[in-house]
Every structure is written in C-alpha cells, then in structure tokens.
Amino acid sequence: MNTCLTDPNPCRVIGVLDDGAGSLNATALAWLRNADVVIGGTRTLALLKNELKPGAISRDLTARLREVPDWVRSARADNLCCVVLATGDPLCHGIAPYLAQHLCVQALEILPNLSTLQLACARVGLAWQDARIVSVHARDAGEWSRGSPPGHGLYALAQALRQHSRLLVLTSPDNSPDRVARLLLAEGLGDDFHMAVAENLLQPEERVLAELSPQEAAGMRFAALNVVLLWRVTPIPQPVRFGLADAEFEQRQPEKGLITKQEVRAVSLARLQLRADSVVWDIGAGSGSVGLEAARLCPQGHVFAIEKNEEDCAIAGRNHAAFGVANYSLYHAKAPEGLDAWPDPDAVFIGGSGGELAGLITGILSRLRPNGTLVMNFVTLENLATATAALQALEGEGVSWDVLQLQAARSKPILHMHRMAAENPVWIVCARRVGGPA
Numbered sequence: 001m002n003t004c005l006t007d008p009n010p011c012r013v014i015g016v017l018d019d020g021a022g023s024l025n026a027t028a029l030a031w032l033r034n035a036d037v038v039i040g041g042t043r044t045l046a047l048l049k050n051e052l053k054p055g056a057i058s059r060d061l062t063a064r065l066r067e068v069p070d071w072v073r074s075a076r077a078d079n080l081c082c083v084v085l086a087t088g089d090p091l092c093h094g095i096a097p098y099l100a101q102h103l104c105v106q107a108l109e110i111l112p113n114l115s116t117l118q119l120a121c122a123r124v125g126l127a128w129q130d131a132r133i134v135s136v137h138a139r140d141a142g143e144w145s146r147g148s149p150p151g152h153g154l155y156a157l158a159q160a161l162r163q164h165s166r167l168l169v170l171t172s173p174d175n176s177p178d179r180v181a182r183l184l185l186a187e188g189l190g191d192d193f194h195m196a197v198a199e200n201l202l203q204p205e206e207r208v209l210a211e212l213s214p215q216e217a218a219g220m221r222f223a224a225l226n227v228v229l230l231w232r233v234t235p236i237p238q239p240v241r242f243g244l245a246d247a248e249f250e251q252r253q254p255e256k257g258l259i260t261k262q263e264v265r266a267v268s269l270a271r272l273q274l275r276a277d278s279v280v281w282d283i284g285a286g287s288g289s290v291g292l293e294a295a296r297l298c299p300q301g302h303v304f305a306i307e308k309n310e311e312d313c314a315i316a317g318r319n320h321a322a323f324g325v326a327n328y329s330l331y332h333a334k335a336p337e338g339l340d341a342w343p344d345p346d347a348v349f350i351g352g353s354g355g356e357l358a359g360l361i362t363g364i365l366s367r368l369r370p371n372g373t374l375v376m377n378f379v380t381l382e383n384l385a386t387a388t389a390a391l392q393a394l395e396g397e398g399v400s401w402d403v404l405q406l407q408a409a410r411s412k413p414i415l416h417m418h419r420m421a422a423e424n425p426v427w428i429v430c431a432r433r434v435g436g437p438a
Helices: 026-034 042-051 065-077 096-102 116-124 155-161 177-186 262-271 289-297 310-323 357-367 381-393
Strands: 011-016 037-040 057-060 082-087 108-111 132-135 166-170 193-199 207-212 226-232 279-283 302-307 328-332 347-350 373-378 399-406 409-414 417-422 426-433
Touching: 011 026, 011 042, 011 065, 011 096, 026 042, 026 082, 026 108, 037 042, 037 065, 042 057, 042 082, 065 082, 065 096, 096 108, 116 166, 116 193, 116 207, 116 226, 132 155, 155 166, 155 177, 177 193, 177 226, 262 289, 262 373, 262 399, 262 426, 279 289, 279 357, 289 302, 289 310, 289 328, 289 347, 302 310, 310 328, 347 357, 357 373, 357 381, 357 426, 373 381, 381 399, 381 426
Parallel strands: 011 082, 011 108, 037 057, 037 082, 132 166, 279 302, 279 347, 302 328, 347 373
Antiparallel strands: 166 226, 193 207, 193 226, 373 426, 399 426, 409 417
C-alpha cells in the first residue's frame, strides 16, 4: 500500500446502496453534487445521474477497472474534484483497497455505507460478528464437482464451508444462489446448512427468502442482485487429522489393496514437512490414505493425486467422499501424464511409479518449490536401487537425500495371550533440492 502526504484535494470514495441518493448522508451528497469527475459502475451511475452538476464528467468503470487509477490521477492533476462510487462499504470486497494500492491512502477520503451483507443479516436477524465473508463474484467456472481444483470460482467457498458455521456470500450472475446450493449438495452438506437469499435490497421488488434448504434452493431461480447467508444446523465435525487407523479407509479386498500402513504413513507425512498452505502431489494414490491425511493437514493448501489403476482410483474417490475435504483432486491416469498442468509442489509423495520411477524423480525435483520435499516408499530392493541411483546422479545439482528403513510389529492375540506380528519392512527415501529448483 502506498503512502503520501495528506492531500488537499483527495478523491472521495462513496458507498452507495440500491436506493440511490436515499442511501447517502448530507456529506456524501455534497461531495457528489460538487464533483467534476464521477466514476462508477453502469448501474450506480444511472441511480445517481440526477444528482450530478451540469458539465460533470461521468466515467463508467465496468470492465475498465485498471483504468480507474489513471482517471483519478488525471482529475487530481487538473485540480478537479473527483468522486468514485462504490457499492455498500468500499473496503469490504470493494474498490477502495485497489485504489489505495495503486494511488496512496492519503489520496483517498472514504465514506462507507452499510454493506448489502449487513442489510441481509438485519432482514433475517442473523448475528454476523463471527461470520466469514466469501466472494464468489468471479469468472464462470461452471458447476462445482467434488475435487475441483483451486482455480474454480467456488473453491474458496467450498473450503470455508468446512471451517465456519456462518458464511455471508457475495454472489454473481453465474455463481448464483442455486449454484451455491448445488455445491452444498455435491459436498454432502445439504443437511448441514440452511440458506437465506436476499434479493434486490432497498428496491421496490425486494424479496428475502429467510430459510431455505439447499435442496429447495438448488432448483430455484433468483434475481440477479442478491446475497446469500449460510448457517450451520449441525456442529462442525472435528475429525482426527493425523494417524488414522488403516480400517478408516476403504481398501481393495482381500489383503491385496494398495494402502500405506498407519505407521509408515505417519513417518512419511512427518518427513513431507507439510504446512497449512502446502501444495502436495500424491503419485500412485492407491486408496488415497496419504493424500487424504495430507489434505486435512493442509487446510489452506491443496492435494493433487493420481492413480493409474481404475479400481483403486474408484476406491480413493469413495474415501475422498467419506473424508469431508474439498482441497483434494483425484485423477485417473498414469504419471507423469497430466503433471505439467499441476502447480509446482511443496511436497510430493510417491507410493507407486508405474515403471517410470527414475524419470519421475528427475522431473519432480525440477518442479519442487524452494525447500520442498520428495518422499518415496519402497518395498522392493529393485525400486530402492533405482531411486538411489537417480538421486546420486543429481547430487551435483544440489540434491540431498537419505534413506530410512522402517519395520513395525503389531500385537495379535494368540490363545489368552498376545504375540508380535511383523509388518513388511519399508524403505522411506527422502530428497530435497537445497534452495529449490535450479
């Protein structure tokens, strides 16, 4: 954010509601009526056109947001009185922070109004001091489906639904209330939330639907101007994040399925050095156990998983549905197919390589973000040898690595006593490119 000395001719940023001049106090009206240059969206300019003085210049910022700072600079350079019209509170998902970033704080004088979210909460009687505000006023990315990646316009809302009991949603014509309702249903949250939709606030055709179920709202149509309120009717689940028992995951039966056992999974996840916002790749996902636990450990990050076996991919998908995470995307393909489209990772787990191990190691280490980690599990000497040879070849390029052998034994009953039954030994190979990619 830029700073500058206090300016005697600041640009006034005025919050406006849909009843136009009726929403403005005397100070805001005086600023507006004295303005030489008035900048606003098409609808806002139309609401207030009768308040502008003769000769005032109107500039429509619709689809021209990047030009607004230059318009303001030009007006101020000519010593003209400039006003920017915003909706509601200009500092709540509004234009004011953008202008402050491209101009300076002291060049602006902000007069906020009530936000439409405040008005909607007042209509419904919903306390909002602890609510999470989410904007889905983004480009149309289509309907939400489980496993959609972070680029989807509803992604932030899908994540927030798992972490907050009350949400206030700024919609768009594409990401409408019915689409929000269908997201809830797709994520299995249809019975966990109630909805309210406030349409055309402060206009003659105002309508407030105070309590809708997502099932009802999914098939309805709404006015273009609306906001959505969501509140939980069931407590937020508090699941175990780390160290789940193997039985928590569906697996291919009998015991020939692909799952990283609990003890090995715990050590592998620890070696991945995950952070809350880590981007994680899970190569050879099997049942999905490592990637799904990683998704719970990285609530602000995302896990991209790939599995070549159709049956195992279906099992991982069902585990995903049962796990209640929205930051996990699963793909049915053979690595490295499709990896070029994934964002660079902070951490990568390889549980299966499909015969492409050496090439995968080289490619992944070239994509790792600074101080990222690659962790691999092997149960055969041949794969261990392939991996260590590939890593030795990269040592001169700043790659460090180590090998840990892990063998656990679990107690099992025998008559009225217990014995220890050994699990297969597993080699955990960890690699890091010091300082990140070259």
